[in-house]
Amino acid sequence: MPANAADLQALVVQHLEDIAEEIRTSSGDGWKIFWNTEVEKHVRPKVENICRNALLSLLTPRLIRHGAVAKPEGYYAGSKDADIDVDGGTLVLPVEIKLQMHDALWTAAEGQLQRLYTADPLAGGRGVYLVFWFGPTVDLTSPRDGSPPPASAGDLKTALVNRLTGSARELLSVVVIDAGPPDPTLQHQQVRRRRKAILRVPRASSPTART
Incomplete structure (x- = not known):
């Protein structure tokens, strides 16, 4: 069981990042x-x-092992509801979700998550802003400051983190899940590398026949 709000936040972020990594690198x-x-x-x-x-179906069994429960639309101070509520007993952690095409993509971390949900006393001011990236071919809400739109999930996370101000930089975590179709070129390169690695494995020499 997490000891404080920071521990609960770190636990949830770690599992979300593990899920994101598995989505991109697993054979499925x-x-x-x-x-x-x-x-x-x-x-x-x-x-x-x-x-x-769909994300909850992957996250929930991981958190249960640590005595935390993730459920949809938890209610916070002022009768506001976050997309995911993680309940750690005497602690809560709000998780606000946006897709890359959402109008509030660039403002929801502070304007919604921090302003409406993390003020709950049990949250300790902490929260997670989670964005789904579907790839550059899907509509993307452009940054309002005129900066170039991100071209990858990593670029999007960097841009979102750089826009956090004040206490949000310390208290909010940003996670971007790359749910876009894999690049066929990269997949082909990975297959070629695996095949080369298999070919480089030395074969065991056959035992010498006894006479």
Whole structure:
């Protein structure tokens, strides 16, 4: 069980980042649970609440092992509800979710998460801002300051973190989950590298026949 709000935040962030890494590097197609399909073709991302529920199915069993429970739409001070509420007994952690095409992508971390949810006394001022990235071919809300739009999940996270001000820099964590289709070129390169690695493995010499 986490000892304080900072511990709970660190625990949740670590598991979210582990999930994000598994989605990108596992041999399966974990990213597909966040997409709508037509004739087995992934044509558009699912809506925010469906993506949230899919993520909860991956996050919940991990947190239960630590005595924490993640559930949708927890209610905070002022009757406001965050997308995910992590309950750690005497602690809570709000998680606000946005898709890359949401109008409030660049403002929700402070304007919504911090202003409305982290003020709850049990949250200790802490929260997690989580964004789903679906790739550069999907609509993206451009930064309002005129800076170039991010071209990757990593670029988006850096841009979001750099926009945090004041106490938000210390108390909020930003997680970006790359749920975009893998680049076919990169997949081909990874297959080639694996094949080369297999070919480089020395074969065990066969035992010499006794006479």
